[in-house]
Amino acid sequence: MADKRQITVATGDGIGPEIMEATLHILEQAGAEIEPEFIDVGEKVYLTGNSTGIPQEAWDSLRRTKVLLKAPITTPQGGGYKSLNVTIRTAMGLYANVRPCVSYHPVIENKHPDMDLVIVRENEEDLYSGIEHQQTPDVVQSLKLISRPGSERIIRHAFEYARQNNRKKVSCLVKDNIMKLSDGLFHQVFKEIAAEYPDIESNSYIVDIGMARIADSPEEFDVIVTLNLYGDIASDIAAQIAGSVGLAGSANIGDEIAMFEAIHGSAPDIAGKGIANPSGLLHGAIMMLVHIGQPEAAEKIHNAWLKTIEDGMLTGDMAKGKEAVGTKEFAHAVVERLGQSPSTLEPVTYSKEPLEEAEKNIRPNYIPERELDGTDVFLFNNTLTIDEIAEKLERAAGSNHEFVMMTNRGVKVYPNGFSETFLSDHWRCRFQPVEGVKETQTEIRELLSRIESEDLDWIKIENLYRFDGKIAYSLAQGQ
Numbered sequence: 440m441a442d443k444r445q446i447t448v449a450t451g452d453g454i455g456p457e458i459m460e461a462t463l464h465i466l467e468q469a470g471a472e473i474e475p476e477f478i479d480v481g482e483k484v485y486l487t488g489n490s491t492g493i494p495q496e497a498w499d500s501l502r503r504t505k506v507l508l509k510a511p512i513t514t515p516q517g518g519g520y521k522s523l524n525v526t527i528r529t530a531m532g533l534y535a536n537v538r539p540c541v542s543y544h545p546v547i548e549n550k551h552p553d554m555d556l557v558i559v560r561e562n563e564e565d566l567y568s569g570i571e572h573q574q575t576p577d578v579v580q581s582l583k584l585i586s587r588p589g590s591e592r593i594i595r596h597a598f599e600y601a602r603q604n605n606r607k608k609v610s611c612l613v614k615d616n617i618m619k620l621s622d623g624l625f626h627q628v629f630k631e632i633a634a635e636y637p638d639i640e641s642n643s644y645i646v647d648i649g650m651a652r653i654a655d656s657p658e659e660f661d662v663i664v665t666l667n668l669y670g671d672i673a674s675d676i677a678a679q680i681a682g683s684v685g686l687a688g689s690a691n692i693g694d695e696i697a698m699f700e701a702i703h704g705s706a707p708d709i710a711g712k713g714i715a716n717p718s719g720l721l722h723g724a725i726m727m728l729v730h731i732g733q734p735e736a737a738e739k740i741h742n743a744w745l746k747t748i749e750d751g752m753l754t755g756d757m758a759k760g761k762e763a764v765g766t767k768e769f770a771h772a773v774v775e776r777l778g779q780s781p782s783t784l785e786p787v788t789y790s791k792e793p794l795e796e797a798e799k800n801i802r803p804n805y806i807p808e809r810e811l812d813g814t815d816v817f818l819f820n821n822t823l824t825i826d827e828i829a830e831k832l833e834r835a836a837g838s839n840h841e842f843v844m845m846t847n848r849g850v851k852v853y854p855n856g857f858s859e860t861f862l863s864d865h866w867r868c869r870f871q872p873v874e875g876v877k878e879t880q881t882e883i884r885e886l887l888s889r890i891e892s893e894d895l896d897w898i899k900i901e902n903l904y905r906f907d908g909k910i911a912y913s914l915a916q917g918q
Contacts, residue, residue, distance in 0.1 A: 443474040444731050447500045451510030452482045453705025454715035459510040461717040461770035462724050468774045469743070471728055471736040476500050481512030485520050492523040501531065507698040508727055510720055511705040524700075525569065528562045533691040533698055534589065535596045536560040536670065537726070540657070540677035540687060543784060546748050547682035547757050553658040554681055557606070559597040560670025561625075562691060564589045567667040574898050575819045578848070578865035585621040585666070590628040596692070597664035598636045603790075608640040609633070612649040612665035612673065620913065625666060653677055678702060685715075685756045688722025690730065697730055699723040713765040716754040718744065721773075734789035740773070741789075745781040747772045811878040812910070813843075813871030813903040816887070819896045821864040829853045831893040832868055839876045840886055843869040871903070 450459045466473060478497040485492045492512065501507055507527070514520050527533065537559055544552035570582040594611075601609050611629040615622035626643060633641035644652065646669050652659060653676055665673060678687035684703045691698040701719030709715055721744060728737035748757065752772040755763040764772065780786040820828055829845060836842040845853040846867045850860050870886060872878040883900070890897050903912045 443472045444506075444733070445474045445476055445504045446506045446508055446727070446731070447497075447504045448475040448477050449480045449497070449507065449509040449512070450477065451480075451705060452513035453511060453707040453710040455481075455510030455512065455705055457710070457713065457766050458701070458715050458717035458720045459508075461766050462508075462720045464770050465717075465721060465740060465743075465773050466724055466728075466736070469736050469740045469777050471733060471740075473731075473733075475508075476504060480509070480523060482515060485515050490519055491521050491526045493526065501527075501696060505696050506727060506731060507696070508720075508724055509698055509700045511701060511703060513705045513707060525567060527698060528691055529568075531696045531698075532563070532693040533696065534562050535593055535690075535692040536562045536674075537600065537690040537692060538670075538674040538678070538687060538702060539722075539726075540674065540681045542657075542681050543686075543745075543748060544682075546751075546784060547686075547753075548759075549680060549682050551657050551680060554677075556653075556657055556660040556677060557600065557604075557662050558670055558674045558677060559593065559600060559662060559664045560674060561589065561593040561665070561667050563667070565667035567671075574817065575864045576821070577863040583618070583621050585624050587624060587628060590625045591632065594625075594629050594632045594664055597662055598632060598639060601639050601662045602636065606639070606661045608642070608661040609636075610641070610649070610660055610663050611643040612646045612663060612669050613643065614646045614669075616645055620911065622666070629664070649673075650676060654680060657681075674702060682757065684719070685754070686718045686722065688719055688724070688726055690723065690726045692730075697727070699727040699730070713767065714755055714763070715766050716756050717766055717770060718754070718757075729789055734791055738787060738789045739777055741787040742780045743773050743776040743778070745784045745787065746776040746779045749781045749783050750776070807906040808908075810905045810908070811880075811902060812905050812912075813840075813869065813878055814883050814886070815901045815903065815912075816868045816870065816890060816897050817899045817901075818866040818868060818890075819864055819898050820866055825853050825856060825862075828866065828868075828895070831895055832890070835886065835889040835893050835895070836870060837886070837889055839873060839882055840870045841873050843871050845869070869903075 450456045463475065478500050480493045480497050484494055512523055514522065537557060539557045542549055542551050542554035564584050564586060566581050566583050568582065568584050571579060573579045597609050611626060613622040613626045615626045629643065650673060653673055657677060657680060663673065675684060678684045687702045689700050689702045700723045703719055706715065725737045725741050752764055752769060754769050832842045844851055847862050852860055887897060905911060
């Protein structure tokens with residue numbers, strides 16, 4: 440092979456240095472053609488005053504090598520510290536989080552011996568965008584942002600992954616019976632892209648029943664694609680019922696850069712004791728080897744790992760009461776079995792053919808017609824009654840607007856509300872133009888001035904739009 444492939448390596452915090460040492464030892468002994476370039480990220484960087492936990496020289500290394508193998512890190516307790524994982528994923532465009540979850544029964548006992556699924560999680564959007572505000576003493580909000588381009592590329596990645604890895608089905612998990620616009624968009628894009636892959640079966644689940652099925656019947660799934668929050672939860676559930684969260688590796692894939700890691704945390708309570716399981720990070724490294732075009736080494740390591748656990752060499756989290764080995768002993772056992780394959784568990788093979796780059800979907804250059812259709816004005820109020828607020832808003836509406844309704848925490852309270860509804864100090868008040876009046880930004884500014892003149896404290900607005908004549912906002916009861 441030509442020159443070794445440079446990779447960036449972060450040894451992490453807690454058990455990170457131990458499991459990284461074990462993983463790199465296995466990779467070296469297996470003949471992986473890599474050249475690690477070590478960086479400092481995580482707790483000690485945070486404590487220097489760097490709120491992201493990653494210094495400039497680490498960014499420079501990552502841009503140069505395009506690949507990061509990262510052990511778990513510790514985020515200091517208290518406010519002001521950003522998630523390093525989220526920062527890297529969003530800054531470097533690592534939009535796809537790929538997490539295989541496989542049963543190793545009967546070596547590691549579980550109730551689902553046929554489980555073999557992969558969760559492809561959107562990695563940049565959803566509630567993990569971290570855009571939050573406290574708007575009143577009672578109410579905070581977190582914005583759930585879903586985009587069509589973001590949905591398109593993660594869903595297409597899932598179908599391409601299925602095709603390249605001989606998977607037969609892709610399932611979508613959403614909650615579009617409630618979040619009809621955000622999850623509805625993701626589901627709509629899923630159906631559009633699924634139609635382009637007639638060779639792959641597709642189906643969808645409402646996320647709550649989908650999660651229940653993962654826990655009860657994971658063998659029903661092959662590849663799962665879903666939104667950021669749902670994917671985070673689903674992958675931990677799947678990893679745990681497969682045998683242990685400590686077994687699962689994770690790939691974070693972007694157009695230019697990729698990061699590979701274990702899905703578990705830094706486990707500071709067992710750091711330095713030599714008992715940590717390096718398997719999750721090792722599986723992340725195996726995925727890395729496939730990504731950088733070294734499938735032979737990946738296959739050799741993966742089969743040696745399978746043979747190791749088949750032979751009863753298990754760390755404490757896998758042994759579950761049986762005799763266990765430590766981190767170094769486990770790594771040495773894997774090295775001793777390099778070149779061997781399991782006999783009870785099914786051996787792994789990786790395609791030696793270079794992966795074809797997926798054809799990038801060129802979206803039509805079409806911008807739908809957007810029409811302003813009113814506004815939702817949010818108020819802070821903890822003194823006036825519903826009727827008193829409504830009386831003021833009816834006056835503020837003026838001749839060009841209709842005061843349509845008012846909700847509290849999303850529940851309609853005016854008109855025709857219920858006295859039993861629990862109230863906070865946060866009110867959404869909908870205004871729409873009367874028939875024959877065209878809504879404009881100027882009209883909305885004048886409306887806000889009239890609301891202020893009624894001594895009402897507005898805290899934000901959300902404009903209402905139609906796209907190509909179709910309503911693009913949630914309706915209240917009775918609308």
